[in-house]
Amino acid sequence: MKKTLAALTSAALLLCASGTTYAAGTIQGTLGVTLTIGAGCVVTGGTSSGTTNSFGSISFGTYSSLANVITASATGSGGTGTLGLNCTTGTNYTVALDNGLNATGSQRRMASSVPAYINYNLYQDNAHALPWNSTTGVLTGTGTGSAVPLIVYGLVPASGTTPAAGAYSDTVTMTVTW
Secondary structure (H helix, E strand, O other): OHHHHHHHHHHHHHHHHHOOOOOOOOOOOOOOOOOOOOOOEEEEOOEEEOOEEEOOEOOOOOOOOOOOOEEEEOEOOOOOOOEEEEEOOOOEEEEEEOOOOOOEOOEEEEEOOOOOEEEEEEEOOOOOOOEOOOOOOOEEEEOOOOOEEEOOEEEEOOOOOOOOOOOOEOOOOEEEEO
């Protein structure tokens, strides 16, 4: 029995001595990280749902007469704040406003369900000196990488005639091109 035990002990020692030894180690490599900035613009303060964008509204309020000039400016889609335009640095852009759904020639008009109309105009400045349209009154600029205010100023000119009471509205399309 002593010979068998000695033989088994010797075999166990040989198996342990010939086994692979694992050592601590380190492996290093590289990981590529990329981001591509494409030329482009985004309107801030608006909302988007699928392919439909809403850039806010202009509310002239409630009046019983059009005898005096009425002014207002656009608010963002949430009802507060203003729109902004953020374009990639160095990207040239234009912002055009069409004449709306109820225009006659180049005169924008809000319509009621009657139908009756109220003339109005849109401007790039608070002084109402720079018209905003899709031909000669297009806003142009070059992106800075930061948002710039995109304020639309509205004016209903004084009129000797006030149409029937009711709600008057129009829809104007804003097109940003870069």
